[in-house]
Amino acid sequence: MLSFPNAKINLGLNVIEKRTDGFHNISSCFYPVGWKEILEVIESSNLEFTSSGLLIPGEERDNLCLKAFNILSKDFQIPNVHIHLHKILPIGAGLGGGSADAAFTLKALNKMFNLYLDDTLLEEYAGKLGSDCAFFIRNKPILALGKGDQFEEISLDLSQKHIVLVYPNIHISTQEAYAGIRPQKPVVPVKEIIEKYDISEWKELLINDFEKSIFPKYPQIQRIKEKLYTEGALYASMTGSGSSVYGIFNQVPDIKSIFPEYSTWTPEK
Ligand SMILES: C[C@](O)(CO)[C@H](O)COP(=O)(O)OP(=O)(O)OC[C@H]1O[C@@H](n2ccc(N)nc2=O)[C@H](O)[C@@H]1O
Numbered sequence: 001m002l003s004f005p006n007a008k009i010n011l012g013l014n015v016i017e018k019r020t021d022g023f024h025n026i027s028s029c030f031y032p033v034g035w036k037e038i039l040e041v042i043e044s045s046n047l048e049f050t051s052s053g054l055l056i057p058g059e060e061r062d063n064l065c066l067k068a069f070n071i072l073s074k075d076f077q078i079p080n081v082h083i084h085l086h087k088i089l090p091i092g093a094g095l096g097g098g099s100a101d102a103a104f105t106l107k108a109l110n111k112m113f114n115l116y117l118d119d120t121l122l123e124e125y126a127g128k129l130g131s132d133c134a135f136f137i138r139n140k141p142i143l144a145l146g147k148g149d150q151f152e153e154i155s156l157d158l159s160q161k162h163i164v165l166v167y168p169n170i171h172i173s174t175q176e177a178y179a180g181i182r183p184q185k186p187v188v189p190v191k192e193i194i195e196k197y198d199i200s201e202w203k204e205l206l207i208n209d210f211e212k213s214i215f216p217k218y219p220q221i222q223r224i225k226e227k228l229y230t231e232g233a234l235y236a237s238m239t240g241s242g243s244s245v246y247g248i249f250n251q252v253p254d255i256k257s258i259f260p261e262y263s264t265w266t267p268e269k
Pocket residue numbers: 010013022023024025026028094096099129130131132133146147148174175178240241
């Protein structure tokens with residue numbers, strides 16, 4: 001079965017408090033974007049994972065796709081599979097690529113082997129694989145709370161806007177990024193900003209708490225955000241714990257010529 005795990009961006013990201021399990025409670029609007037990888041899962045005599053495209057650090061046996069298989073095969077009798085991932089989404093980029101791969105593997109196995117797991121159960125399995133992972137089960141704009149795995153509906157329509165992405169060739173470890181944060185309650189909650197304010201007002205209100213510690217370390221990331229505003233972005237921000245930056249535009253800018261030195265992504269017209 002072929003599927004196409006996509007990236008996400010965070011519209012606002014408040015790191016509110018440290019939890020007793022070492023994780024942090026956050027509040028963020030997760031939004032799917034169309035930059036995608038290619039994932040194939042086929043039945044096979046042996047359990048196997050292979051990949052092409054971007055190099056994935058670490059051992060193949062530690063890949064989140066295999067972890068997704070293993071977590072389901074503990075509870076269900078499923079045949080072995082060969083999973084092939086063509087890796088396109090940059091790693092350590094705040095785009096949630098690895099989490100998307102894991103969630104899409106769960107969804108593929110559920111379909112292929114008629115497990116009939118509903119989205120709520122799939123989200124439970126996904127939540128065990130990574131905090132961002134559960135979002136990719138339903139894969140629709142949502143307010144994420146708790147570790148990022150508890151969801152509330154949010155009213156938001158960006159269908160007439162264009163979202164572009166810039167990856168500055170910097171790998172940021174999520175764990176280290178969280179370690180650099182001083183958690184605090186936001187002045188205005190993400191949900192209120194998104195639902196009550198026009199996008200042209202988000203610049204002053206909608207904050208990604210990671211920018212405060214990441215920008216001084218990597219000034220080029222801040223420069224990308226500023227450049228996106230100069231080019232006419234209605235709103236621009238770093239996504240997740242970095243390093244990618246997105247801009248939301250009325251018209252698609254010629255992002256490749258603005259940032260020739262970086263990997264960029266623009267939606268197809
Ligand atoms: C920054 C975000 O991308 C925002 O969407 C996510 O919160 C990160 O989610 P993720 O990459 O799936 O993270 P995980 O693989 O679950 O955790 C990696 C590390 O990040 C830290 N972590 C992650 C999520 C969270 N809510 N609190 C944390 O403190 C923990 O130190 C954890 O060991």
